[in-house]
Amino acid sequence: MKINKKIIYFMVIIFISNLSYGKIIIEPGPNAYDRIQEALILAEPYENIHLSSGYYEIEDGLSLDIDNVTLSGDGLDKTILSFKNQKSGAEGLLVTSNGVTLSDFAVEDTIGDAIVVKKANGIRFLRVRVEWTDGPKSSNGAYGLYPVESKDVLIDSCIAIGASDAGIYVGQSERIKVINSEAKFNVAGIEIENSYFAEVTNNIAHHNTGGILIFDLPNLPQQGGHDILVKNNKVLNNDTPNFAPEGNIVGKTPNGTGIMVMANEKVILEENYISGNATAGILVVSYLDEYEDDNYNPLPNKIFIRNNQLNNNGFEVDKVRAEPIALLTKNKAPEIIWDGVTSFPEWIGLSKQERLILGPNKTKDRKTDMINLNLMTYALLPWFHKTKEDYDDYIGEGISLTEVNFKTKW
Amino acid sequence: MVKKYTKFIFFLFLIILISSVSYAKPHKQLSDYNFFKDIKNQIPRDETVPYKIANPLFSDYSYKFRFVHMPLNTAAEYSYNNVFNFPIGTTIIKTFAYPIDERDLDKGFQLLETRLLIKNKNGWEPLSYIWNNEQTNAFLKYTGHTFNVSWISNNGQEKYVRYRAPNVNQCKTCHEINNKIQPIGPKGRNMNINFVYPSGEANQIDFWHDRKLLNNIPTPLKRNPAIWDDAKYGINERARSYLDANCAHCHQKGASASNSGFYLNIDENNSSILGIYKTPVAAGRGSGGLKYIIDPGNPADSILLYRMLSTDPGVMMPELSRNLQHEEAIPLIREWISQLK
Numbered sequence: 001m002k003i004n005k006k007i008i009y010f011m012v013i014i015f016i017s018n019l020s021y022g023k024i025i026i027e028p029g030p031n032a033y034d035r036i037q038e039a040l041i042l043a044e045p046y047e048n049i050h051l052s053s054g055y056y057e058i059e060d061g062l063s064l065d066i067d068n069v070t071l072s073g074d075g076l077d078k079t080i081l082s083f084k085n086q087k088s089g090a091e092g093l094l095v096t097s098n099g100v101t102l103s104d105f106a107v108e109d110t111i112g113d114a115i116v117v118k119k120a121n122g123i124r125f126l127r128v129r130v131e132w133t134d135g136p137k138s139s140n141g142a143y144g145l146y147p148v149e150s151k152d153v154l155i156d157s158c159i160a161i162g163a164s165d166a167g168i169y170v171g172q173s174e175r176i177k178v179i180n181s182e183a184k185f186n187v188a189g190i191e192i193e194n195s196y197f198a199e200v201t202n203n204i205a206h207h208n209t210g211g212i213l214i215f216d217l218p219n220l221p222q223q224g225g226h227d228i229l230v231k232n233n234k235v236l237n238n239d240t241p242n243f244a245p246e247g248n249i250v251g252k253t254p255n256g257t258g259i260m261v262m263a264n265e266k267v268i269l270e271e272n273y274i275s276g277n278a279t280a281g282i283l284v285v286s287y288l289d290e291y292e293d294d295n296y297n298p299l300p301n302k303i304f305i306r307n308n309q310l311n312n313n314g315f316e317v318d319k320v321r322a323e324p325i326a327l328l329t330k331n332k333a334p335e336i337i338w339d340g341v342t343s344f345p346e347w348i349g350l351s352k353q354e355r356l357i358l359g360p361n362k363t364k365d366r367k368t369d370m371i372n373l374n375l376m377t378y379a380l381l382p383w384f385h386k387t388k389e390d391y392d393d394y395i396g397e398g399i400s401l402t403e404v405n406f407k408t409k410w
Numbered sequence: 411m412v413k414k415y416t417k418f419i420f421f422l423f424l425i426i427l428i429s430s431v432s433y434a435k436p437h438k439q440l441s442d443y444n445f446f447k448d449i450k451n452q453i454p455r456d457e458t459v460p461y462k463i464a465n466p467l468f469s470d471y472s473y474k475f476r477f478v479h480m481p482l483n484t485a486a487e488y489s490y491n492n493v494f495n496f497p498i499g500t501t502i503i504k505t506f507a508y509p510i511d512e513r514d515l516d517k518g519f520q521l522l523e524t525r526l527l528i529k530n531k532n533g534w535e536p537l538s539y540i541w542n543n544e545q546t547n548a549f550l551k552y553t554g555h556t557f558n559v560s561w562i563s564n565n566g567q568e569k570y571v572r573y574r575a576p577n578v579n580q581c582k583t584c585h586e587i588n589n590k591i592q593p594i595g596p597k598g599r600n601m602n603i604n605f606v607y608p609s610g611e612a613n614q615i616d617f618w619h620d621r622k623l624l625n626n627i628p629t630p631l632k633r634n635p636a637i638w639d640d641a642k643y644g645i646n647e648r649a650r651s652y653l654d655a656n657c658a659h660c661h662q663k664g665a666s667a668s669n670s671g672f673y674l675n676i677d678e679n680n681s682s683i684l685g686i687y688k689t690p691v692a693a694g695r696g697s698g699g700l701k702y703i704i705d706p707g708n709p710a711d712s713i714l715l716y717r718m719l720s721t722d723p724g725v726m727m728p729e730l731s732r733n734l735q736h737e738e739a740i741p742l743i744r745e746w747i748s749q750l751k
Binding site for chain 2: 033034037038040041042060061063064065086087088089090094096110111112113118119138139140141142143146148149164165169171172217219220221245246247248249289290291292293
């Protein structure tokens with residue numbers, strides 16, 4: 001009987017030691033790449049790889065392909081992965097597995113994108129900083145936080161600085177929350193592209209070229225972006241001149257854009273504080289470039305704008321990237337701008353769509369103003385062209401969106 | 411009380427014990443697999459069959475020695491467009507090496523790494539073995555390795571490259587389609603060429619078939635697509651073969667660059683998807699300030715060529731396995747784009 005008990009204790013101990021998943025601790029020092037990469041490759045699911053505070057110099061791209069691993073540091077100003085001397089790899093860190101958590105570290109000066117996540121079911125970024133430390137330069141990498149083709153994307157309390165495309169970019173994904181984060185000195189602060197069911201709330205986007213962009217583009221595996229909520233963000237003083245390398249769609253973002261919606265269906269912009277953006281507070285446009293794609297809808301639809309505070313926007317419209325706006329507003333644009341492009345049947349009055357829907361919005365010292373540039377008529381019957389500026393014509397019931405509920409349990 | 415649960419706990423213990431016994435671990439040394447008669451000179455044993463492919467991936471002018479090893483009395487299933495269906499237990503072996511002097515290969519090679527793809531019940535597993543300085547054996551390494559290599563090229567030039575052996579995850583970047591790791595090379599359309607075996611020159615597919623290593627081959631064998639550097643084929647066919655071999659492992663549906671919507675597999679015919687007048691999506695400075703991936707008639711304005719010319723890791727394509735320009739392929743792609751309308 002005694003022996004039996006001993007065996008059982010032994011078994012229980014083994015059972016417990018199997019339960020407590022490992023935590024691997026890595027310290028700064030030489031061969032940082034090899035040590036971190038080895039841990040990332042040999043990790044077991046649910047393991048935590050922890051990078052102690054300090055400065056890690058890394059020359060090659062890191063990657064993680066094990067599900068449910070947590071890669072953590074001691075804080076976004078304490079654990080720093082520097083790629084200043086990066087020699088290979090198109091990004092700093094690539095994640096291709098599901099249920100991963102990245103938290104409390106910084107990725108600096110990568111030669112391409114900072115952190116790319118591809119085809120993940122479940123990815124969390126918590127208190128992660130990505131930065132190009134020389135400030136805005138076209139030689140900086142394109143994207144800071146860059147989850148793409150993923151489901152259940154949470155970006156919480158992160159910081160992105162200096163990306164030559166978008167600081168925080170979520171593309172071709174589904175079920176997304178970008179919250180409590182900060183984006184500055186990027187071309188696009190926060191960008192949601194070709195995605196379904198996204199909430200962008202409680203963020204600060206300032207000193208970018210454009211603060212928050214909601215785009216839908218043709219010729220991509222996932223398109224028809226819809227159900228996107230942009231709520232309670234501060235979109236302030238986006239005053240960094242566009243420094244994107246030419247040829248990228250984001251290079252067309254006018255200097256001083258607050259929130260911009262291109263194409264997409266069912267988008268709500270509400271309770272944002274939008275101020276000090278030289279071209280526009282809110283800009284709603286269609287995709288006007290040529291393209292060959294029968295499945296693509298270039299027109300925004302059901303874009304609902306309410307309860308925003310819009311102050312001092314549109315005071316100096318970008319004459320190069322927003323030429324029609326500059327021309328039609330004499331460089332001083334109203335707070336809300338819609339290009340007014342519709343389908344042909346709508347234009348000739350045969351059908352009606354609520355493409356832009358306005359609720360009440362606030363502006364200091366005056367009523368919020370808007371303009372429909374009416375570019376359809378401008379292009380087709382220029383001599384009859386007139387802009388439309390009657391706010392009340394666009395007031396409507398509005399729309400509602402389904403809440404974003406993650407299926408992943410981290 | 412204790413007795414009551416003894417059985418249960420014992421059972422639980424057994425389960426845990428079994429689950430913590432891990433799968434067969436890969437060998438630590440390449441020699442342990444016993445693929446070679448003479449490992450240093452890469453001379454295989456009879457059961458290890460050497461082969462080459464018609465349109466290989468450019469990897470910084472490295473030489474590649476390819477072999478396949480299948481379990482006794484098993485055979486692969488032929489496919490023209492897809493990788494042969496190999497039996498479980500197959501290993502595909504590829505050694506990367508640089509000649510000491512390309513003008514005189516008898517001076518020998520510096521062996522860098524030997525990559526294995528081993529097919530087990532769960533699919534293909536990639537492994538990389540790094541050669542020691544003494545060139546006597548290669549050792550398993552998961553994190554990849556950096557070599558500073560120099561060699562004398564065909565035209566007598568001394569060349570230098572920072573060669574990166576990929577880590578295991580990077581293997582997947584190119585070898586994964588729809589979340590499954592796959593070999594890339596040994597497809598019917600890549601294998602229908604001759605090889606000089608110790609017993610004499612023979613067509614590879616016939617040779618495999620004769621040795622009962624390959625089933626269901628068509629008769630007659632279907633013609634190859636163009637070989638990219640063989641001038642007897644047309645420019646369009648050669649360019650498409652080159653792009654298929656060098657780009658399509660990522661740039662196809664379900665592969666790692668699927669998000670680009672830009673696909674270069676040899677059977678893609680949609681001009682937008684092939685990049686013609688297609689604007690970049692997430693290229694960043696990889697766009698080089700150019701508007702289209704392929705601007706027909708204007709190679710200098712085409713992002714495709716720009717990224718082939720670049721050796722900046724943040725710009726160049728392919729992202730992995732290249733640090734040098736592929737000088738011989740650039741004129742081909744330039745001419746191809748010039749001819750496009």
